[in-house]
Amino acid sequence: MAQKPSIPKGTRDFSPVEMARRNYIFDTIRDAFRLFGYRQIETPAMENLSTLMGKYGEEGDKLLFKILNSGDFLKDVSMEDINSGNLPALTNKLCEKGLRYDLTVPFARYVVQHRNDIQMPFKRFQIQPVWRADRPQKGRYREFYQCDADVVGSDSLLNEVELLSLIDFVMSKLRINVCIHVNNRKILTGIAEAIGEADKVVDITVAIDKIDKIGIDNVNAELREKGLSESAIERLRPILLLNGSDSEKLDAVAEIISGSEIGMKGIEEMKTVLDGFDSLGHLCNVEFDPSLARGLNYYTGTIIEVKALDVEIGSITGGGRYDNLTGVFGVSGLSGVGISFGADRIYDVLNALDLYPEELKGSVKALFINFGDNEAKAAMKCVSDLRLAGISAQLYPDAAKIKKQMQFANAEGVQFVVMIGEEEFKNGTATVKNMTDGSQQTVSQSELTDILC
């Protein structure tokens, strides 16, 4: 026998049961996107490497899957190219195309390419797989789905409020307990400015983030190492020790950074977004978290990150405001704000907590047992009528042993087994067995649609 076939590491097959679960997640997110007025687009799996390269940093360039040119791929390659040892340069000659690495760069490319056909503000959503040549590990795959919603062409903070509301809606539907952490890049800039270390935003944010894990003394030691002055460290202290309600924390930060114009703008934005969200009413917790720095060099305003409360898994959704989505493609001045639901992480959360609805388990509603040619013909007609009435049904295709067919019905999790045996065939009846409670009744074949609907 040939070697058992396998799939590339970091990729997955999804069985019918897994697909039912994943569809439940994707359908929930997709329905919410539509309800909120986001409109779907799709872009090709393959993009030109010129579109992708240089957008994700040097490390990202390496993690792109590149597609070997078709035909004579050595055409433009010289011996010098090969001997130079310059793999990136050689790659460029061997490959023109790469696989999508995220949905943001293709979206930016889409907006620029189709800008004459797009109504602004453009609320788009996109649910497609992306590919990264990352080292596979638990919870990290080389092929995984992203579910992105973005608004471009509007500076209004109502977009941020709406995105928080969207997160609240989706997480409530999926019954995942979460805390939505929010921050604003301008506040982080303001803090750095206010303590006289405007160029050390990253170091300061990392320090704030670590306070719970390593304590104030270790954080301060690290800050010293990074070259922060003693007076800066002293002035940062109240922020590191921040507690209380969101509005208390915002007020405390505001007091410290009152001299920073941009910082105070950040405070004002944060208050507007939180007030707007509160006025809609919501089920999920939301928390102002000045340590949140997700994609620091990318986001320019609000930053959002969602953490599941009942599973240790890190961020399951995140996003924020960026001011120059399409600048790299030559169109500047387009502000946007968006979030990305991590469908694969959400899948892991729902699996861990078994939060799936009961009805996902089965295949068809009614399975008809096959008692041989004539009976099967009558059964097939009933099955066909049920389907026309919108009731999923199937006939076991072979006249196998009844026990085997019943085992199949059990394994598939069908709700009803319908039997048209010799007796029923003669009388134009059918015996319906409810697989949940084991009850049985014999009815006329024409009544099946009413009974099984």
Place this chain on the structure above:
Amino acid sequence: MAQKPSIPKGTRDFSPVEMARRNYIFDTIRDAFRLFGYRQIETPAMENLSTLMGKYGEEGDKLLFKILNSGDFLKDVSMEDINSGNLPALTNKLCEKGLRYDLTVPFARYVVQHRNDIQMPFKRFQIQPVWRADRPQKGRYREFYQCDADVVGSDSLLNEVELLSLIDFVMSKLRINVCIHVNNRKILTGIAEAIGEADKVVDITVAIDKIDKIGIDNVNAELREKGLSESAIERLRPILLLNGSDSEKLDAVAEIISGSEIGMKGIEEMKTVLDGFDSLGHLCNVEFDPSLARGLNYYTGTIIEVKALDVEIGSITGGGRYDNLTGVFGVSGLSGVGISFGADRIYDVLNALDLYPEELKGSVKALFINFGDNEAKAAMKCVSDLRLAGISAQLYPDAAKIKKQMQFANAEGVQFVVMIGEEEFKNGTATVKNMTDGSQQTVSQSELTDILC
């Protein structure tokens, strides 16, 4: 300004309007698959090249998109490999993975890899894109979707009947007029045997196929060229001139091939399938077509091909019975039968005939005009309540000129525009404009859900 970005040739972006249309097609097919008891699986976009190579012929190997190995892709490549000019061998060293070329080989790989977890008979469906490095041309893309349904592990002809019923169901739902052409590989073998030219099945089938286009004399000339004897050509004549109803045609063929055991088995199978389909009642035409030879070397029993009647486009769906799906992966004896809906061709047909339902055109049901901060807040609360009630709605995020907002509402095709201006804000009311008939009414904000549902 940077060069306007583009996408690889043969690939496509899909706009919100195009997505709505495509989703209509995919949803119709997916719902039908589920109703009929097929269960969904998904496989990775990337497969090991060892899984894909050699499965689609030499030409197919060339049309596979191959993925350059990550990291030092020259590691295993010697100067000899490069200088040899043996590109396929070099490709194997540069690339371990390739993109899915169809859904059948990944399905076969799936069945073998997971055979211990699969209930037989296994009715699976799969809707995913595939990639081929074909020369792009009108209606032929390098990335396109396939929608496949197959049953493996059952020899019963009821499966064939069910697949015809499935085609009938889907085409009726999509309102496409089609003719379902059916044939049986065993009949083709029988004809070749009966006229004493058992090794010339392909030539004979091609000849039968051409009769309408080039006439009997030219067909016979071609057959002579292929080396058929005069007596064989004479004996084939009645099949070339076949007409009448399906049962008349079947009887005529049966008479000619009565000496071929396999041929008569094919006639019997064809009759069983057509009778079974007729007994269910159907809307689409079905026709026994002895010239149908789709995938001749692959199919072993029933062959199915669906042609749209109102658009010149060729086959839009096809399939058949194959006897050894998984043999290449070392598991033999698994018979299967399946069909593949050509979603991109169906999309072209629906576009050509504009067969889309009216309701696909718009985005949200209700767009709220933004009259400034306070009014927008009240509007946002109404929007949020509508969404919780399952009604899609959005607020224009910026307090732009009313004219601009109304233009946006028109372009997006919303059904209702809702205005909460200064007056309405004061009174807790909202003015609802029906965009279809232009009528307006002012109601209390709490009534909006009832009015817009």
